[in-house]
Amino acid sequence: MCRTSQGGRVSWLLLLGLLALLSCSAPAVTVWLPAFVTPGSEPSALACPSSQSCLAVGQGGLVLVSQNNGLSWIPANTGLGASLVNFNLTSVACLSATQCTIVGNQGLILSSNNGGQSFSIQNVTTNGNLTFNDVVCQSSGTPSCAIAGDNNTLLLLASPTSAWAPDLSVLQAPIGPANFDQVFLLGSSIWITASTTSGTGMNALLYSGDGGNSWALEIVPQALAPQGVSGIGCPASSNCFVDGTGTILETTDGGRSWSSVLLGNSGSAGTLPLLTGIYIGPEGTVFAYGNQGALYQVSTLSGGSVSGQVAVPQRLPSSASQLNLGGMTCSGVSTCFLAGYSLAISGGIFYSSPNSPPG
Numbered sequence: 582m583c584r585t586s587q588g589g590r591v592s593w594l595l596l597l598g599l600l601a602l603l604s605c606s607a608p609a610v611t612v613w614l615p616a617f618v619t620p621g622s623e624p625s626a627l628a629c630p631s632s633q634s635c636l637a638v639g640q641g642g643l644v645l646v647s648q649n650n651g652l653s654w655i656p657a658n659t660g661l662g663a664s665l666v667n668f669n670l671t672s673v674a675c676l677s678a679t680q681c682t683i684v685g686n687q688g689l690i691l692s693s694n695n696g697g698q699s700f701s702i703q704n705v706t707t708n709g710n711l712t713f714n715d716v717v718c719q720s721s722g723t724p725s726c727a728i729a730g731d732n733n734t735l736l737l738l739a740s741p742t743s744a745w746a747p748d749l750s751v752l753q754a755p756i757g758p759a760n761f762d763q764v765f766l767l768g769s770s771i772w773i774t775a776s777t778t779s780g781t782g783m784n785a786l787l788y789s790g791d792g793g794n795s796w797a798l799e800i801v802p803q804a805l806a807p808q809g810v811s812g813i814g815c816p817a818s819s820n821c822f823v824d825g826t827g828t829i830l831e832t833t834d835g836g837r838s839w840s841s842v843l844l845g846n847s848g849s850a851g852t853l854p855l856l857t858g859i860y861i862g863p864e865g866t867v868f869a870y871g872n873q874g875a876l877y878q879v880s881t882l883s884g885g886s887v888s889g890q891v892a893v894p895q896r897l898p899s900s901a902s903q904l905n906l907g908g909m910t911c912s913g914v915s916t917c918f919l920a921g922y923s924l925a926i927s928g929g930i931f932y933s934s935p936n937s938p939p940g
Contacts, residue, residue: 611878612896613919613931617653618645623922624654624930626908630675635912636697637920637930638670638683646697651918651932659691660699672908676718676725676741684713684728690745703745715763722768723792729761729773737793754787754796761787763858765813765821772813772821782809782825788836799836806830814859816867822879824869827853829879829892842879843891860909862917870909874901876919897931904928 618624623640629651630636637645637654642665645654659665670685675696683691688706690713693699711731718726718738726738728745733756735748751773759775773787784806786799801810801823808826815821819835822842829842844854854875860868867879869892877892897919904921911917915933922928 611933613876613898613901613933615898615900616647616651616918616930616932618928618930619654619656620927622654623928624907624920625670625905625922625928626672627910627918627920627930628673628675628681629910629912629918630681630696631678632912634678634696635910635918636673636675636681636683637918638673638685639907639920639922639928640669642666642668643670644683644697644700645930650912650916651930654930657697658699661691661702664702671712671714672716674716674718674726676720676738680741682716682718682726682728684716684730686712688713688730690728712760714761717764717766719766719768722766724766724771727764727766727771727793729764731760732778733759733761735761735764735773735793739792748793750794751787751789751796755798756783756785756787759783763812765815765859765861767815767818770815770818772815774810774813774823776809776811782806782811784809786810786813786823786836801830801839805839805841811857811871812859812869814861814867816861816865822859822867822869824856824859824871826855829856829869829877831879831890843889845877845892845894857905858908860911862909862911863914866911868895868909868917870906870919872905874904874906874921876901876906898929900926900929901931 624637625639627637635647644657646657647654668685668689673683675681679696681693687709688711690704691700692703713730715729724737728736735751736745737748758778762774765772769792771789775783784801784803788799789796806825806828810823810825812824821832823830830839832839856869856871869877876895879892904923906921908920917933919931
């Protein structure tokens, strides 16, 4: 198998050499181009309710819209005026072409029933201690949507016409005080990554196979992820990927065992990429993204005498190396978008150009 352990990191140039030596067929590198975004914007997440219409959210109550398939983005008229300025919006998801949800700090939940043309406030806390870190939706399955947040917080939307309700069963899971980072839905299965309340990544995942009624703790070996895991995504019911600092792992048996994905190093020499999220795109494509412009696509190697999984660094503009990549979405098989933000420079949105030649 073309795999490596935590101690076996290789540079991208060495990886190419190994692939040639082992007669593996190297997957192509996708080129990402910058879209026009209002200067000063700090987008951190995206969603596309339709093939032409997309939303991006971010710091300082930022809500951007695109009506030309992501080539340019302008501030949205949310209908809420300046009331969002004191909020950092962390995630956005759309259940349909019209029904979208945005979450952020201070327990903020915004909803739209017209595809992001206007929003209404569904929830906000007064003490400011609750941050929602991720919202996801699925077109079929129960629950329809989920929100993961700090202080062991999980909210579920049982159906498109239901109201958000806290999942109290998750509080019985043997994980202790934690902040829930990324949540993934697939049918009646729910996966959650978590960190300690001080921000240290955990080597454990929460899993429910019955829509949140009961929970189990799935352990990720610390030897494979010394600094814990942050992102989770599953192309199939028992096939999942997680990522963390310098690590992408795969399970094919529902979390009972894990193996390392061969990681091409796109960062500076001697540094490990800080990966924070997994995105499952159309046709089961797998991306891992993180800080300082880290973006990988997991591809299957084949040909010759070996096979396996390799994480291929993607080709981003140089400006992306200073950005934390907070979210990704695809509006079609070959059209994907990526949001990046930074406290030092203006953030940006990038779109994939799969027909460009690999570098």
